Amino acid sequence: MRIGLFGGTFDPPHVGHLMVAQIAREMAQLDRVVFIPAAIPPHKQHQDITDVESRLAMVAMAVKPFSSFEVSPIECQREGPSYTVDTVLAYRKLYPFAELFLILGADMFENFPTWKDAQEIAKEVTLLVAPRPYQDVDQAISKGQMTLSASQIIFLEMPALDISSSWLRERLVAGLRVDPLLPDGVWNWIVQQGVYQQS
Numbered sequence: 001m002r003i004g005l006f007g008g009t010f011d012p013p014h015v016g017h018l019m020v021a022q023i024a025r026e027m028a029q030l031d032r033v034v035f036i037p038a039a040i041p042p043h044k045q046h047q048d049i050t051d052v053e054s055r056l057a058m059v060a061m062a063v064k065p066f067s068s069f070e071v072s073p074i075e076c077q078r079e080g081p082s083y084t085v086d087t088v089l090a091y092r093k094l095y096p097f098a099e100l101f102l103i104l105g106a107d108m109f110e111n112f113p114t115w116k117d118a119q120e121i122a123k124e125v126t127l128l129v130a131p132r133p134y135q136d137v138d139q140a141i142s143k144g145q146m147t148l149s150a151s152q153i154i155f156l157e158m159p160a161l162d163i164s165s166s167w168l169r170e171r172l173v174a175g176l177r178v179d180p181l182l183p184d185g186v187w188n189w190i191v192q193q194g195v196y197q198q199s
């Protein structure tokens, strides 16, 4: 079994996330891609982040049409910062013989060496790195303080998609439409729940 783990804040999930997951699935022949919303993303200011139940609900809606995609609440059930090493080791325990992959954008790849127990993570997974605009991956590699062999990294072949949750949030808070860039159902849910309405 080949499992892709795709962690993120997903505040909100967008079509960029779905396309990255699709290309990862194709290029690494993944049987499953597991989207894992971080309860407390270690490198983000978490007081500004939408509650994890709402993000989990949005991701569940986003993956629904895709039979190989699923969402896991594993990081929502843990106390404290959502460290990827804990998630990877939990999956290793659940699936001792699976090939594990970690999907991440080039921005995250750049600071991967600073993650908690990055070496431990790198022992367990192959990294699937998606391009992001303005992010030079070669430079990211040379900046890294840890050595990853070429066989530990697969660069996803796709155009860099200039879509981010933060830009979508800015528009949502301003009351502007973003539905063309949201997965099916997510826009209606956001409007119904008033998730990004300014208080």
Ligand SMILES: Nc1ncnc2c1ncn2[C@@H]1O[C@H](COP(=O)(O)OP(=O)(O)OP(=O)(O)O)[C@@H](O)[C@H]1O
Residues within 6 Å of the ligand: 007, 008, 009, 010, 011, 016, 017, 020, 103, 104, 105, 106, 107, 108, 130, 131, 132, 160, 161, 162, 163, 164, 165, 166, 167
């Ligand atoms: N458009 C995109 N192209 C490639 N990778 C992406 C894209 N958007 C997000 N990712 C990757 O998906 C993972 C989860 O990202 P996250 O949920 O933080 O979305 P984001 O759009 O980067 O959010 P924000 O703008 O709030 O930082 C990260 O590894 C990130 O690099």
Ligand SMILES: O=C(O)c1ccc[n+]([C@@H]2O[C@H](COP(=O)([O-])O)[C@@H](O)[C@H]2O)c1
Residues within 6 Å of the ligand: 006, 007, 008, 009, 010, 036, 038, 040, 041, 042, 043, 044, 082, 083, 084, 085, 108, 114, 115, 116
């Ligand atoms: O484990 C870490 O030290 C670590 C540090 C920074 C980010 N991450 C993970 O990287 C993923 C993307 O993070 P973010 O902040 O872009 O949503 C998410 O799953 C985070 O938990 C993990």
